[in-house]
Amino acid sequence: MKDNKRIVAIALLTEFDLERLGEGFSRAWPADSSPCFGELLTQIDAADREMWQARDREQLIVTQRTEPQRRG
Numbered sequence: 014m015k016d017n018k019r020i021v022a023i024a025l026l027t028e029f030d031l032e033r034l035g036e037g038f039s040r041a042w043p044a045d046s047s048p049c050f051g052e053l054l055t056q057i058d059a060a061d062r063e064m065w066q067a068r069d070r071e072q073l074i075v076t077q078r079t080e081p082q083r084r085g
Contacts, residue, residue, distance in 0.1 A: 023057065 031041055044050050
């Protein structure tokens, strides 16, 4: 991996969680002091919704293709 600083993780952690992660966890920002935190959560929710909608459309297509055709 060329640039290991490009890995991003977003999580809501308690102080206890941060203590358990220890020294290896180098950066954390409290949600109340991070600019645009609400906007970030909105964008994450939108991306998650899009992912599930795409998955649902793919499932529907697969289901429609695998059902036997009815004649009658």
